[in-house]
Amino acid sequence: METADFSVTHVLALDDDADTVEDVDAVIRARNGIGWTATCMTPRKIAEVMDDRATTGECADGLYLRIPDLVIVREGGLDAMTRALVDLFAKYGMDTDVLPRFDDEEDEDR
Template sequence: MIEIVGPFYRVSESDFEMLIPQWEGHAPETAEEADATITFPDGSRRYATFMTLDVVRRIMDKNARTGESLGGRYFCCSDLIIIRDGGFESMVAAIRDLISSGGIEGACGLLAPLDEDEEKTDIQKEPR
């Protein structure tokens, strides 16, 4: 289920929840790139950046023009998951598979747990 909560999309699954910032021009059905915080039932959190091959190509082509990254000869991004097709469903499917295969730990960086004393944002207060 996808819902809008403040400036985020929240994708709720039984095994995890993803918060994805709303970016102008990036609809859930067609987004070719997104950053996501993935929260698990035990409260642990991981981070992922999703991109299609076309997005990676466009970045490398831009870097070839600007001279960045040795003139576009390489691309790097931490916690990157490359998806063949755009859309949140492709992103969710990748996370589902990474969880079931045990690959989530290698693919997505671990975030620090939320401090109990930390002031919660409206997103964190919203019921699921």
């Protein structure tokens, strides 16, 4: 998806619906090549993940959830998630560490 300042690639699962997805990873790339990652999730999906971890025993039995690049969005869907990212970068600029950065060298090492 292209915006005025960056491109964003949403990583969808095969059964995800672009209009309603509530948990998606995103790769953001500025025009100058700087890249960031984001995990966009709705509050409902966060609660679902925490409830699941309470069952599996992960994260101190679901006591917490730590996602370094988390962006919480009120509603699902790629349009809402992209709007949130556009607003985030409009507020903090394109030379920000508001989300974790990556560069092509890191990508090549993976």
